[in-house]
Amino acid sequence: MRRRDARVQEPGTLGAHGAARHGEARSTPRHMNAPKGLPLWLKITSVSVSVLLVAGIAFAAYWVIRLQSNISKAPLTAGATRTEAAANDATDRLQILILGSDTRDGKNSQYGSAQDSAGYGQSDVMMLLDISADNKRVSLTSFPRDLLVNVPKCTDPKTNTVYEAHNNVMINSAMAEAGIGCAVDTVNKLTGLEIDHFMMADFNAVKELSKAVGGVDVCVSDAVFDPDSGLRLPKGTSKVEGEQALAFLRTRHGFGDGSDLGRIQAQQGFLSSLTRKVKADGTLSNPQSLLSIADVVTKNLTVDDGLASVQSLLTIGTRLKDIDLSKVAFVSVPTQPAAVDINRLELVQPQATQLFSAMRANLDLTNPGATAAPSPSASPAPTTAPSSGAAAPAPSSPAAPAYNKALQAVTVADGSGVASRGQELTAALIGGGFTKAGHFLAASASKTVVYYGTGYADVAPDVANLLGIPAAQIEPSPGIVGVQVYVGTDFTTGTKFGMVSVPADVVKQTAGDVKCQTVNPYLITQ
Known part of the structure; x- marks a missing residue:
């Protein structure tokens, strides 16, 4: 006979005492229960965050791949020896040579003949962008395409052909034989600087960029029509984009005395207005706008190997977003008609030498007379x-x-x-x-x-x-x-x-100045 307390239970059942004491009817021990499910709101939130994270990564990857595939690149130099280490794009002073190519191939074929599209072409625009390390000063120094300079010996990176030095030739021809790196070497030789990067854009870049920002305001003293470039504007302020923006920048005879110096002033005025617009619209602080512009620019841009990454381009763009417009200086290299050919230009001395020395000393070009004390x-x-x-x-x-x-x-x-x-x-x-x-x-x-x-x-x-x-x-x-x-x-x-000092009158305007371009009297229309 068995004791009552020792009676056998059927598998999977509770004893009578257990059921009476706890008021439960359970098929398994309590410690074996499955955990309760997560709250519905937490499940939805977790799934949403995961989807957004994946979408964000996919979006970023898409744009990086797209922008990266847009970029064309070329060597920074054409054989010249560099003595300075590579600059940190985020924290160092940066000097970037900005070039406008006059080649007429691809999308630019409508602006010239097949002969114009051969080789590397010539630099239609040449400006040196200089960003201070603290991002408080920016200067753009223009070199006229007709300026006579000495071009050093350069090597074509594609064919390894060596081209001997040329003396007293136009600066816009520097890249014609050995490519963009030869233009960089020429400006380095002329100024005594060592440029960190270059950017070369074509005609299409100007048209698409002007559209991407919604047009750029320009001002002319009189109604103007230039049959060569196609520029046609009424007197006063107009918004230009696309073909008219390109015509405004390309016109060789539309402004001033009809020389390249008048065109440089118009280019500086255009860039000054573009800078004001981009800053007023907050473009550089708006990721969507910045990506749109980056997409347009990179499709029509050639850069050096060190700048051929999306991160480098975006880093430089964001460095400029908080700049004081009065400290964005547009500078012209001092020139005069050349003694050997009055249709060409030569440097005016000692002002040109003083300017290059001030640039090497990293002086504020918006402050004429500023000096760097001798050691x-x-x-x-x-x-x-x-x-x-x-x-x-x-x-x-x-x-x-x-x-x-x-x-x-x-x-x-x-x-x-x-x-x-x-x-x-x-x-x-x-x-x-x-x-x-x-x-x-x-x-x-x-x-x-x-x-x-x-x-x-x-x-x-x-x-x-x-x-x-x-x-x-x-x-x-x-x-x-x-x-x-x-x-x-x-x-x-x-x-x-x-002693190094900033010569007077090298800064023609700042981004804060609104100026009207004086129209060439021969092109004024009613």
């Missing part, structure tokens, strides 16, 4: 004995010299390698009273030295002080008659050694 080692110092051990020249004094400046033999030996440099410093010496000063070209030298001959120990310090040359760089030289200022590559700008 302490370049500052005039108390007179010391020359390294040769000869007696030191007498220190200069504010009192009148014991000699007549107008009778002293002073020459400038120009070893700077900069055109007209000797002439510039000779003018400064004559202005300082040394009216017999002259100049001549000399072999290149790295250091500027003031040499003096027998009997001129008292004159040399005054000549040096006039030009701001340190007394430590004054040396006796018995073979010299009078005083000779041997100018080296350390003194390529200004009339004060070590």
